[in-house]
Amino acid sequence: MKRTKLASLAIITVIFFAALTQTSQAQLRQVELRVDGLACSFCAYGLEKKLKALKGVKSNLKIDLDSGVVTLFTRENPFVSFDRMLEAVRDGGFTPRKIKVVVAGDVTTPSVLKDDKEAMKVASKIQKTVKEQKLHLPKNQLVLKIEKLNQIFFLLKYPDKNEKYKKYQKSFEKLTSIDENQTVVVTGIMHIPKKKDRKVPMVLFVESFKKR
Amino acid sequence: MKATPFSLLFIVFILNFMLGTFVEAHEPIFGIGPHTIHKYGIGLEAELEGHENNRELHSEVLYGITEDLSVTASLPYHLAEKESGLSSLFVRSKWRFFRDDGIGGSNQAAIAFGVRTPGFQTGPDSFGYLFAATIGREARREYFFSGLRYILNTTNKDGFKPGDLFKYDLAAGIRPVPAGYEAPDLVLLLELNGTYTQKPVVPVSTAHASPGSEDIESGNKLGVGPGLIFTYKNIMLKAGIDFIVVQESKRIPLGDEIEFVFALESHLSPFSYIYGK
Numbered sequence: 200m201k202r203t204k205l206a207s208l209a210i211i212t213v214i215f216f217a218a219l220t221q222t223s224q225a226q227l228r229q230v231e232l233r234v235d236g237l238a239c240s241f242c243a244y245g246l247e248k249k250l251k252a253l254k255g256v257k258s259n260l261k262i263d264l265d266s267g268v269v270t271l272f273t274r275e276n277p278f279v280s281f282d283r284m285l286e287a288v289r290d291g292g293f294t295p296r297k298i299k300v301v302v303a304g305d306v307t308t309p310s311v312l313k314d315d316k317e318a319m320k321v322a323s324k325i326q327k328t329v330k331e332q333k334l335h336l337p338k339n340q341l342v343l344k345i346e347k348l349n350q351i352f353f354l355l356k357y358p359d360k361n362e363k364y365k366k367y368q369k370s371f372e373k374l375t376s377i378d379e380n381q382t383v384v385v386t387g388i389m390h391i392p393k394k395k396d397r398k399v400p401m402v403l404f405v406e407s408f409k410k411r
Numbered sequence: 412m413k414a415t416p417f418s419l420l421f422i423v424f425i426l427n428f429m430l431g432t433f434v435e436a437h438e439p440i441f442g443i444g445p446h447t448i449h450k451y452g453i454g455l456e457a458e459l460e461g462h463e464n465n466r467e468l469h470s471e472v473l474y475g476i477t478e479d480l481s482v483t484a485s486l487p488y489h490l491a492e493k494e495s496g497l498s499s500l501f502v503r504s505k506w507r508f509f510r511d512d513g514i515g516g517s518n519q520a521a522i523a524f525g526v527r528t529p530g531f532q533t534g535p536d537s538f539g540y541l542f543a544a545t546i547g548r549e550a551r552r553e554y555f556f557s558g559l560r561y562i563l564n565t566t567n568k569d570g571f572k573p574g575d576l577f578k579y580d581l582a583a584g585i586r587p588v589p590a591g592y593e594a595p596d597l598v599l600l601l602e603l604n605g606t607y608t609q610k611p612v613v614p615v616s617t618a619h620a621s622p623g624s625e626d627i628e629s630g631n632k633l634g635v636g637p638g639l640i641f642t643y644k645n646i647m648l649k650a651g652i653d654f655i656v657v658q659e660s661k662r663i664p665l666g667d668e669i670e671f672v673f674a675l676e677s678h679l680s681p682f683s684y685i686y687g688k
Contacts, residue, residue, distance in 0.1 A: 239586075240591070241645070
């Protein structure tokens, strides 16, 4: 009886530490929201109130009216939801145009995808949501991901055709060649799904990364 | 406690600091603009407006059903030498059906519909209905607004019908120094406010009782109104004076030469906690 109790305790401890390890795997550090429609500090103050009300957002956010950029700093726990962020901006009567994020985590092979079939399913969903950007989505562009609990960022290369993204594309290629489970800090632009496009995979167009 | 303009302004100030606020953007002082309050937002406004001998203190409550649909209830307190007291309750709904946002600016359009209960000017049983359309542009440097309002008045029990009003407004504004976030912000406005007033229908008995009332005519009047909007964080102060520059006939009702507005506005966000969930 005593042995069973001890064994249960050991299992619980292992699960607890495994969970701890998992949560420390990735973190969202900074989010830059490009918000359209911000003309004065009077309306920006309102947006600040709404964003600060989000769990996981620190109180020291910054607003630049001339560029329309709102910079948020996030707590490690709870993980701030992008849906909530976009909802807060939209409900405030503004238009979210772009999200730039800095996220730290481990780059791994796509173990979350069970097989090629699932990989193709995810690829097709992503293709659907970013179709206006004419993105090529061969399977090898999905090989990198950053995982945080159930949050997965699919890292993608910027669209090939645009010259100004060349340096970002080189950065992405370097990222594909680093060791598996290497911890990196990735800066990238998130694709903003439309209001109706819920549950689409989170897509991050890589701009740069740093090994940690 | 007797409601005075200053006590109501004071209450708005206190509520502003106690509850923390959410605010919307700039609007014309005398005219109408396309802005609506944000979803679930509650706004409070105390506005003193009128002429030399005829003033009204408007207490307004505003609620955002969605980010593009708001409802406003306004209760004016009539302040005059002869008779003072609560005037017509006015309820208005505004729907912003178009919004084109860009970096540091927005182009918008809205329509509005409102109902005014009987009051001092109209007598018992005469309701007023507002139909309005407005467009506006707001940017870091400049502002532009234009609005059309038609106020349809109904006939009361005694057979008196106040003249319908057709209001047409243009407003342009400039921010002399584009202020950064958290800095005091000043916008200067110049408004052109026109009103066409229809001749009221006066029953014979009333005409006998107040001689001269049947001589009131239809006509246009046009005013030029300089004004300013000062904001600091979440507090907005609006002030403007409208000078009548053109008046078709001296017998147009409400043909006062100068009209003023002084207002304090703040918008509350008591339900913002729902975003954190």
